[in-house]
Amino acid sequence: MQSETRKVTLSAILRWFDPRKTEAGNWAFILNRVSAIGLTIYLYLHLIILGKLAQGPEAYDSFIDIVRDPIFVFGEFLVVAGGFIHGLNGIRVILNSFGIGVPYQKQLFFGLMAVAVIASVIIGIRMFTV
Amino acid sequence: MSETWTIKYVIYREKKGQEPKFEEFSLEMRPEEYVLDGVEKIWAYHDRSLTFQHACHHSTCGACGMLVNGVEKLTCITKIKDVTENGGVVRIEPMRNFPVVSDLVVDMSTFFSRMETAKARQVVSLSESPTDSGIKREPNAADDLYRLSDCIECGLCISACPITATNPEYLGPAILAAVQLNGLDRFPELLSWVDNADGVWRCHSAFECTEVCPSNVEPAWRIMDLRKQVVSRRVKNLFGMK
Numbered sequence: 001m002q003s004e005t006r007k008v009t010l011s012a013i014l015r016w017f018d019p020r021k022t023e024a025g026n027w028a029f030i031l032n033r034v035s036a037i038g039l040t041i042y043l044y045l046h047l048i049i050l051g052k053l054a055q056g057p058e059a060y061d062s063f064i065d066i067v068r069d070p071i072f073v074f075g076e077f078l079v080v081a082g083g084f085i086h087g088l089n090g091i092r093v094i095l096n097s098f099g100i101g102v103p104y105q106k107q108l109f110f111g112l113m114a115v116a117v118i119a120s121v122i123i124g125i126r127m128f129t130v
Numbered sequence: 131m132s133e134t135w136t137i138k139y140v141i142y143r144e145k146k147g148q149e150p151k152f153e154e155f156s157l158e159m160r161p162e163e164y165v166l167d168g169v170e171k172i173w174a175y176h177d178r179s180l181t182f183q184h185a186c187h188h189s190t191c192g193a194c195g196m197l198v199n200g201v202e203k204l205t206c207i208t209k210i211k212d213v214t215e216n217g218g219v220v221r222i223e224p225m226r227n228f229p230v231v232s233d234l235v236v237d238m239s240t241f242f243s244r245m246e247t248a249k250a251r252q253v254v255s256l257s258e259s260p261t262d263s264g265i266k267r268e269p270n271a272a273d274d275l276y277r278l279s280d281c282i283e284c285g286l287c288i289s290a291c292p293i294t295a296t297n298p299e300y301l302g303p304a305i306l307a308a309v310q311l312n313g314l315d316r317f318p319e320l321l322s323w324v325d326n327a328d329g330v331w332r333c334h335s336a337f338e339c340t341e342v343c344p345s346n347v348e349p350a351w352r353i354m355d356l357r358k359q360v361v362s363r364r365v366k367n368l369f370g371m372k
Contacts, residue, residue, distance in 0.1 A: 015292055016296065023338070
């Protein structure tokens with residue numbers, strides 16, 4: 001029998017971000033993708049903002065005044081949290097990828113995410129209070 | 131008299147050239163019965179056109195893998211009471227990441243062909259098997275003893291894998307686990323097949339394969355171990371070692 005070719009559908013792509021009925025490993029997978037997309041978007045925004053420097057100090061300073069708004073500070077906080085989540089989860093992936101701690105991947109995930117939350121809260125408090 | 135539950139089975143139906151749909155069937159089931167028993171009752175008493183696969187009824191053939199309430203299950207060993215409650219719903223869908231042939235039957239020919247390329251074995255020596263039974267074996271004592279391989283080629287790991295969902299070319303957990311069990315030292319010709327973008331390096335550590343495996347194969351661990359084998363083999367090749 002000739003094998004039928006399977007098409008990749010939008011619902012298959014959306015499955016990457018669906019945590020229902022899945023376990024810790026898949027939550028880690030989802031968090032890594034969401035944080036990676038967020039950090040990539042931020043990187044491009046960052047480069048666009050740096051481009052303001054080429055338009056002179058006035059353009060840059062006026063833009064900086066805008067981003068002092070708490071909404072933008074919260075956005076920066078998400079970047080920091082995303083960096084911690086992605087980086088620490090990445091350490092778990094690297095360790096597991098070479099057979100280190102595979103039976104403890106869930107504990108590694110929860111432990112490293114606890115570190116990410118604590119670190120994000122500490123940085124967040126400083127960002128909103130200093 | 132044993133307790134009877136009223137269960138609503140919601141079954142995925144798809145016939146060639148027709149739009150997929152879900153059909154509902156109300157069944158009287160004992161909580162200790164298995165999900166597959168309900169599917170068979172629907173076929174026997176409600177709709178003879180329902181197509182599904184099964185054979186052994188004791189998790190050896192691997193034919194009855196389906197999606198039960200959104201999770202990959204071997205339906206012959208999944209009890210009703212473990213997936214729903216009295217008056218509850220059992221939603222049955224075909225496995226994901228395989229083309230649907232009809233209703234709950236999927237086309238697994240590509241998967242089986244890859245398992246063949248991986249030289250997957252149905253029988254392995256005890257010395258190559260996990261020692262979860264707790265029996266301590268003397269060195270070399272198991273050389274002549276064999277058992278059925280853990281992997282029953284049910285395809286549940288392929289269905290659960292989020293990477294396979296978006297990349298049909300990815301070899302997938304069961305195939306890579308079979309290569310790991312064989313070992314690249316034994317079959318060095320498989321190195322180039324698994325050491326590429328759609329092979330062992332495509333896995334992104336979601337561990338869903340291990341979560342749904344009904345047979346303790348632990349495909350995720352085996353993929354990670356295969357990576358070590360690949361790196362070791364590459365280093366040996368670099369220095370001209372066998």
